[in-house]
Amino acid sequence: MSNQNNSISEIAAVDLGSNSFRLQLAHVVDGQLFFHDSLREAVRLGAGLDANKFLSSEAQQRAIDCLRRFGERLRGFPPQAVRAVATNTFRVAKNASQLLADAEAALGFPIEIIAGREEARMIYVGVSHGLPIAEHKRLVIDIGGGSTEFIIGQGIAPQRMESLYMGCVSFSLRFFPDGKITERALEQAEIAAASEIQNIRPHFTAAHWQEAVGSSGTARALGEIIRLNGWSEGEITLDGLNQLRAQLLKARDSKKLQLEGLSTDRAAVLPGGLCIMKAAFEALGITRMTAATGALREGVLYELLGRMEHHDIREHTVRSFMRRYHADHAQAKRVQKLAEQFLSHISDQLRMSHDTARQWLHWAIRLHEIGISIAHSGYHKHSAYIVENADMPGFSRMEQETLSLLVRAQRRSLSKITLPPAEHDYLTLIMVMRLSILFQRNRLDDAPPQLHLYREAPGHYRLQIQAGWLAHNPLTQAELSNEIDYWQLVNVSLKLS
Incomplete structure (x- = not known):
């Protein structure tokens, strides 16, 4: 995998936002990124959400059509050179799972x-x-x-992060239906935004930072409009926002707005974005703000570059969780060592690469006992809950769900867990992890017996154990008997030889 990564000279990020979908490409030269091509389409996916949080078929089709075009541009890229992320609308839409499957098929990447x-x-x-x-x-x-x-950071390290459920599309649809703008609607939108910001205000006022920066389309559009119309010398200011507010009120309709720097596709969502920004300025004591060029897609690219060069933020997160929850490092190393041995026996039968399988096992094993900090009884369930629900920098929601599954399935009954199909690699990783934990239960550095794991067919495994060893280890023999029964209840065969 590392050799493949070293040969990659171009990487790409896809940002599936609630307003726009964006594709950003960059050349990799001596560990540096050089952005050279980008695509943007105003899909306005968030506008397709109904009152019950279901996405309309029209909005879904706009998304699919856009991703097909992006997919054409990405044709020929290796999987490890592309990362696509979806944000708020995918988080809240109740029918997002179906769209996700169609979107991945259209794009050609996860x-x-x-x-x-x-x-x-x-x-x-x-x-x-x-x-x-x-x-x-x-x-x-x-x-x-x-x-x-909202993020406060120093250098390239974020220190405090919050995400509020309000955006330029959702607020424009909620307070300015059909683009109609009134004083009452502006006031209601500003009050609603201020109410949301009030929840995080104590940690984000001007006392906690020295410079304010706006990113993404709304901030750049506001900065450009304010500058080109002579309301500031290039920065976003409260006076400039108020000047723009007056122009919106004068136009009475976003479709009739005629302002320097305002694009047609931005006009429809400008009122909502303006009200949120104005509320943030007033609530947090912002006097001026610069608009940045970088945003989510650039962050995705730098993360992707870091993974390629083995500076993966997810590794730091796992180490941090081990410290926070007082995990037993020595036991994790024992289990990891045996798991790597089992993996070497069967990795050529997996669809995922050996390095990827090893990475998943290492993460799951290092986190499998963090739930003991809550209670020893049912600690595997506590561990899984933490992994699935905690903020884990670097991990996507789906990665946390996968990791939680591996951790949850580490011991005891499997019948109440929704397991992957027999042919899926993650089922094999669960088998490897369970057996590794079972044989290291004594938590001693003594070498385990000679073991060899065979995957004879999907859902059919055989464990070869050093002759005569089980006769002298009756506890392990009893636990292996239980293990065979656990797997049999979910129609997976584990045999001993």
């Missing part, structure tokens, strides 16, 4: 649905890499189509 704080973290990564190096703290505000992210 799509990860990322949590709000993970989105915020990657936004900061993208923004900070495009700004001059500074020692002071920065506040970054990213108003998207369906959510708004």
